[in-house]
Amino acid sequence: MVRDDDGLLTGKDNIIRKQFVQYFKQLYSPTGQTDQQEDMLEEGDSEAVTEEEELWQIINRHQGAKIQTDMHASITRMPDFHEIKQTLFQMGPDKCPGPDGITARFYQQNWQVFGEEMVQQIRKIFVEEVVPEDWLQCAVALIPKIDEPEKPSEYRPISIGNVAYRLLMKLVANRLRPQMRKVIANQLNAFIKGRSITDNVIMVKEALHSFNKKTFKQKSFLLKADVSKAFDKLNWHFLAKAMRHLNVPAKFISIMMSSYQRAQVSININGRGDGFITPTRGLRQGCPMSPYAFIMAMELMSRMLDQAEKEGIIKGVKLAHSGPTITHLLYADDLVLMGNTSRNELENFSGLLRKFGKVSGLLMNPEKSKLWMAKACGQQDMDRTVQIMQAGMAEGGEKYLGIMVDSNRTSVANAKMLMDKMNSKLAGWKSHMLSHAGRLVLIKSVLMSLPVYYMSVECLPKGIIKRMNSLMAKFFWGKMEKNRYLAPVAWKKVCRPYEEGGLGVKDLQMFGEALFMKLVWEMMGGSDKMWVKVCRAKYCPQIDFWDAKPYSSSSAMWRNIMNLKGEFKSNVRWIIGDGSKIKAVAQPWFNDWDISEQRTMAARKKMVADMFDFDTGQWREDALNEVFNSVQVQNIMQMHPKPARQAVCPDRLIWMQSKSGKYSVREGYQYLLQQTRENTIDARVNMWQKLQKWKGIVPKVKLFLWRLISGGLMLAQNVHRRINRISPMCQRCNAENEYEMHCFFFCQGSRAVWFGSRVGLRTQDLPLNIVEALQYCSTVLKENDIQEFSYTL
Structure with a gap:
């Protein structure tokens, strides 16, 4: 069912097709708009050209990292038979068949038949930099965004391209992926290995926590801006300039532009394609290269705002005196802006966003954008911010990246939302029609995955975890319709590992702690993530994290980190490089290290490097005796390796329960299980x-x-x-x-x-x-x- 031009619901096939084709024609190839900025010059739109020049001048003044030119030869080297085959076999065998109905499995199983021809075609594209037209035909599958969609805009368009095209784009993406972390700013946390969606959530929660404190005197705002149809409206001309600005090899830019400009799209409606459209803008959702193309475009927004802050055009917000200045956070098309509420700053923010939107096609959607204000702001500040930024005030229960962030008791609010999700899942499953094995699979694969994201940023209340365990137990034993029932085996026993006589269902309490311990690990190891820098400046500016303690006005996240820190102290150790990062008495670095012993403040500030004579290559025994007992001094004197002025590896923190030395949630959970493991096995x-x-x-x-x-x-x-x-x-x-x-x-x-x-x-x-x-x-x-x-x- 869809609404026609008169706003009436209809189920007529011809009207449904007409509505969808018209909508996507306007979305992908709007009337009167072309992709080439040169057309603006011909039309005499001097104001738009001037704004673009101003925008690029700001961006070009930013001294951001670029892909090194000497890497181009390696990145664009001719792919060989082995690399193309390996890339094909990285693709999900049964994921997303192309318009011809063929999946990657067909090519994987028949590689000996089609392999040579596929390799020749891809190598030819690398030479000619033109993608064959028959590779560029794709269908668009429509995925509902809401339960009962009535308009084409309430569907998410996912492009279904040929396997050959997706293979080519995956090959290009694999080549560029290692370079992304080097050129993409820390504020962008999407699609980059080592960065996480939770980093942004933590930053927003900490910002709003500061905003609600009486001691925070800055008149600041936080804007959660929604970028309207970001993937579908990105300007290709801007994307090409963005990639050139980041020094992406010209060969790859040509291949990508060739695939965009010559593509033909049909809309898959009720199982049949309709309306061939030739797009003039937008990226294919479902293409392996699209996420990287999009974050390269958004990187220029990040550089624009960074440079504007450096030049004093905007000021941003500091959540702590010694902390970093925050102007923006980005996760894919979710944008957060922070600044003060002066008219000048607001107008500058608004002007920058308007210029960027005109040039890139990425315009803000005022209806879905929300504002939070610091307590120090008066009514006049609020009114001015709403008027200039064209966004409504957050009214409570607002989410950012799926997490409620604006409540004083967000853990309770998120827990309730989580319980609702779990109940909705269980309502659609008929437990009496499933075997116990089938129920166990659903518990492990679906129900246990629901709380993972939430528990990565906050500890759920124990009462909520108990209720969730109760729901899963009722489902497992087939007693969903009963409030009270007889459980043959305690749920605690079900949650034991297989080797301890259980069924391997994760203990939610322990798993939540293991997830949160990841944050403790990043704080202890001195990660360069922005949320770590903010929390260090906010909660322990004058002391080391190892000595930090929770206090009543700190955020719930920080209190949880402090509660779990003790679990870490006994399981981490520093491996000596040059000794410049290790505090000799505050951080563990030798076998007999004992933090429980009291030392003077002066002793606690000494680094390991201060106790070593690099000229003689020997420990300074007099310096050691000042802070350690005789047994500890002897242990240190016999230590290997010793510090080195030009160490091959810098000082490195290791998690002793892991072979790699790096903390992982899996190994953290195994460690917590070991603490509760029964010694006797019956x-x-x-x-x-x-x-x-x-x-x-x-x-x-x-x-x-x-x-x-x-x-x-x-x-x-x-x-x-x-x-x-x-x-x-x-x-x-x-x-x-x-x-x-x-x-x-x-x-x-x-x-x-x-x-x-x-x-x-x-x-x-x-x-x-x-x-x-x-x-x-x-x-x-x-x-x-x-x-x-x-x-x-």
């Missing part, structure tokens, strides 16, 4: 470990066996232990209590089943304990018989 755990090695057993049967040995089956005797009024007697024979061995081996009906099975099991020879019985069967039965035995059970 026979049930050993049997479960052995069951994992049984071959030919489907997950559904393995999970049944786990329930069997864990006491997780609702047998009469198991229920009787908890509910006394339930009879423990076997309902089939009424001769004995219904426990595991009786139900599956000793009952008359069970004996008859085993007698008639191909396994030939003599039940009278079995032990009385179910675990011992399974161990006995795994010993006496052959591999084929074990499979038959499992399915018979």
